[in-house]
Amino acid sequence: MLSVVEPPVVVRVSGVSKRFTVRKDSSIKERIVTLGRAGRRHREDFWALRDVTLDIHAGTTIGLIGHNGSGKSTLLKVIGGIIDPTTGEVSQRGRLAALLELGAGFHPDLTGRENVYLNASVLGLSREETDEKFDDIVQFSGIADFIDTQVKFYSSGMYVRLAFAVAVHTDPDILLVDEVLAVGDEAFQRKCLDKIRTFQQEGRTIIIVSHSLGQITELCDRAVLLNRGDVVYDGDPASAVAAFRDILETRRLAERSETEEPATPEGVVIETTAVVVGREPGSSVRFGDDLEITARVRSSERLEDWLCAIQVDNTMGQKVLGTDTRRLGMDLPPLHGEASVTFILKGSTFGEGKYFVNTSFMDSASRHIHDLPQAASFDAEPYARITGALRVDDAAVEVRFAADAS
Amino acid sequence: MRTVGAASGFGIGRTWSSLRDVLAHREMLDLLIRRDLKSRYKDSTLGFFWSLARPLLQLAIYFVVVGQFLQAARGIPDFAVYIFAGLTAIGLFTEITVGATGSILGNSGLVKKVYVPREVFPLASVGSALFNFGIQLIVLLAATVVVLKPPLHLQLLYFFPSLALIVVFGTALGLLFSALNVYLRDVQYLVELGTMLLFWASPVVYSWQMVSTSIHSPILLGIYTANPLTLAVIGFQHAFWVAGDGAAQPDHLLLRMAIALLVGLVLLFVSHRVFLRLQGNFAQEM
Numbered sequence: 001m002l003s004v005v006e007p008p009v010v011v012r013v014s015g016v017s018k019r020f021t022v023r024k025d026s027s028i029k030e031r032i033v034t035l036g037r038a039g040r041r042h043r044e045d046f047w048a049l050r051d052v053t054l055d056i057h058a059g060t061t062i063g064l065i066g067h068n069g070s071g072k073s074t075l076l077k078v079i080g081g082i083i084d085p086t087t088g089e090v091s092q093r094g095r096l097a098a099l100l101e102l103g104a105g106f107h108p109d110l111t112g113r114e115n116v117y118l119n120a121s122v123l124g125l126s127r128e129e130t131d132e133k134f135d136d137i138v139q140f141s142g143i144a145d146f147i148d149t150q151v152k153f154y155s156s157g158m159y160v161r162l163a164f165a166v167a168v169h170t171d172p173d174i175l176l177v178d179e180v181l182a183v184g185d186e187a188f189q190r191k192c193l194d195k196i197r198t199f200q201q202e203g204r205t206i207i208i209v210s211h212s213l214g215q216i217t218e219l220c221d222r223a224v225l226l227n228r229g230d231v232v233y234d235g236d237p238a239s240a241v242a243a244f245r246d247i248l249e250t251r252r253l254a255e256r257s258e259t260e261e262p263a264t265p266e267g268v269v270i271e272t273t274a275v276v277v278g279r280e281p282g283s284s285v286r287f288g289d290d291l292e293i294t295a296r297v298r299s300s301e302r303l304e305d306w307l308c309a310i311q312v313d314n315t316m317g318q319k320v321l322g323t324d325t326r327r328l329g330m331d332l333p334p335l336h337g338e339a340s341v342t343f344i345l346k347g348s349t350f351g352e353g354k355y356f357v358n359t360s361f362m363d364s365a366s367r368h369i370h371d372l373p374q375a376a377s378f379d380a381e382p383y384a385r386i387t388g389a390l391r392v393d394d395a396a397v398e399v400r401f402a403a404d405a406s
Numbered sequence: 407m408r409t410v411g412a413a414s415g416f417g418i419g420r421t422w423s424s425l426r427d428v429l430a431h432r433e434m435l436d437l438l439i440r441r442d443l444k445s446r447y448k449d450s451t452l453g454f455f456w457s458l459a460r461p462l463l464q465l466a467i468y469f470v471v472v473g474q475f476l477q478a479a480r481g482i483p484d485f486a487v488y489i490f491a492g493l494t495a496i497g498l499f500t501e502i503t504v505g506a507t508g509s510i511l512g513n514s515g516l517v518k519k520v521y522v523p524r525e526v527f528p529l530a531s532v533g534s535a536l537f538n539f540g541i542q543l544i545v546l547l548a549a550t551v552v553v554l555k556p557p558l559h560l561q562l563l564y565f566f567p568s569l570a571l572i573v574v575f576g577t578a579l580g581l582l583f584s585a586l587n588v589y590l591r592d593v594q595y596l597v598e599l600g601t602m603l604l605f606w607a608s609p610v611v612y613s614w615q616m617v618s619t620s621i622h623s624p625i626l627l628g629i630y631t632a633n634p635l636t637l638a639v640i641g642f643q644h645a646f647w648v649a650g651d652g653a654a655q656p657d658h659l660l661l662r663m664a665i666a667l668l669v670g671l672v673l674l675f676v677s678h679r680v681f682l683r684l685q686g687n688f689a690q691e692m
């Protein structure tokens with residue numbers, strides 16, 4: 001193997017733990033009444049982070065994932081210096097900008113112009129630097145007409161645009177992003193993502209917290225999975241996302257076993273299989289193959305009107321295909337006992353990758369009686385000519401080139 | 407690489423490095439002060455006039471009620487100038503302490519979302535209080551000219567140690583209470599009560615001479631006079647109230663001021679320490 005010089009570490013998190021103390025009293029009277037020993041009972045310790053150690057190298061884009069309350073936002077705040085860790089230390093080099101909330105510190109009574117200067121200085125820009133970039137900022141935001149209006153008269157879209165424009169013009173070496181990519185309209189989101197990609201190309205370090213797992217696998221080259229304050233996985237984003245799905249599934253099962261019976265006990269999906277017609281079980285799907293997806297369902301009571309749905313997702317959790325018996329124009333006979341519904345997908349056009357099948361058992365009003373997520377999976381064979389979820393025939397794509405005469 | 411967050415370590419070094427951090431953010435401090443001032447009277451027609459309305463009304467009330475009805479003005483020539491000098495001094499202290507106490511909570515949007523040295527928020531309150539104080543001072547000087555007794559005498563120099571006393575004590579208490587207020591919201595109400603108490607515990611609407619004649623115990627009088635605000639108010643009166651030259655005053659006034667200032671600086675250092683200790687958890691307590 002070639003030895004590659006590792007880029008320098010720009011953020012070092014060493015042995016960081018964070019304890020939150022939850023108090024149930026917050027006025028002097030209550031504090032005094034519950035002073036001393038009794039006070040202990042009014043406190044609850046909660047470890048949001050436990051001995052987290054990370055080295056982040058320059059130029060990487062790293063995603064922090066985990067369910068709500070797993071400590072990922074706390075970790076981001078510790079890295080940003082907004083919260084001090086209980087034990088451990090975070091060190092960092094270069095200019096750091098935290099996009100934890102767009103427009104934090106915008107003052108409603110000040111004009112857009114005044115807020116640009118204030119917000120830029122909060123993010124670490126000097127007045128001269130802001131003067132220099134002011135026109136770019138206004139142009140990027142696209143609200144030049146309103147720049148001298150008080151921001152309280154702005155629409156929420158204008159507000160976010162201006163805030164984002166300021167944030168990305170602060171020229172940070174390290175960018176912390178917490179869910180802010182989820183705001184604004186689609187065009188604006190694309191603008192944000194384009195800017196993030198530009199940052200990546202310029203070799204800046206980006207740390208993202210997101211619930212959009214698709215975004216994580218798409219943008220990051222490393223992901224850290226947190227669970228109840230512990231780092232559970234650190235490495236390849238796709239594996240981290242897969243591990244996260246496992247955790248979510250375990251939690252879901254645990255929650256269900258707590259609530260014992262499913263909410264509507266009359267029906268369940270027993271199992272789902274995905275079989276490639278004419279091939280060994282477990283072999284990959286090739287272009288043009290037929291795929292049989294069979295759901296076995298059972299109902300303890302007689303169900304007059306019901307339907308069965310399938311959905312195929314890719315590894316990023318995006319829906320690739322979905323259908324149900326009603327859409328396909330089939331009226332299922334009343335169900336009492338067990339039965340199986342088979343969907344045959346003819347002439348597969350799945351692009352390279354792994355796919356998951358979710359099945360749902362629904363009543364006539366499309367209420368979910370029972371779901372079986374990721375009930376089955378299959379692989380589509382690798383193909384060099386085309387990427388993405390859709391594969392087409394070899395002959396379906398050709399490329400031409402014509403040089404303009406000069 | 408450098409450690410993230412507020413300055414760590416012990417001893418003087420910690421205070422020093424956090425001071426440097428604040429100094430590095432002075433442009434932001436400047437913008438925060440402007441924001442405070444601009445936003446306060448942004449949509450009012452009379453604007454900054456309102457920051458004067460309060461002390462002027464106070465002046466009128468005390469002049470009539472305390473001075474004439476209660477006859478406190480009898481032994482005090484140019485009673486209006488006398489009161490206004492004291493009001494200006496005590497008003498600065500009140501605005502600094504009360505403003506700073508609420509400053510961290512008032513800026514929670516920033517404190518929770520970005521790292522900036524948190525001292526800038528109480529300091530911005532000090533800054534905007536000083537600005538309003540400046541306007542009042544101009545009015546005070548104008549008043550001395552109107553009564554034909556402009557403070558063109560050596561005692562005007564008392565202004566400087568008095569101002570230093572107010573700023574040092576106000577900032578020290580402001581830093582301390584702003585941090586405590588994040589943890590215990592009761593603090594802001596205590597501070598309001600405290601400033602009211604201090605107003606009446608300083609010779610603003612009565613004279614120190616009245617106190618010294620009615621308190622016979624030298625210890626109690628000593629305690630009364632040791633109040634740094636009493637010293638500052640007396641200093642202001644010395645500086646601007648020319649008609650009072652030769653009025654009774656505590657002996658060794660300058661020495662007392664020097665000692666109080668020293669105590670104030672120690673208090674400021676300690677308060678800043680407490681502030682540094684508490685600020686690590688601000689973001690999660692709000």
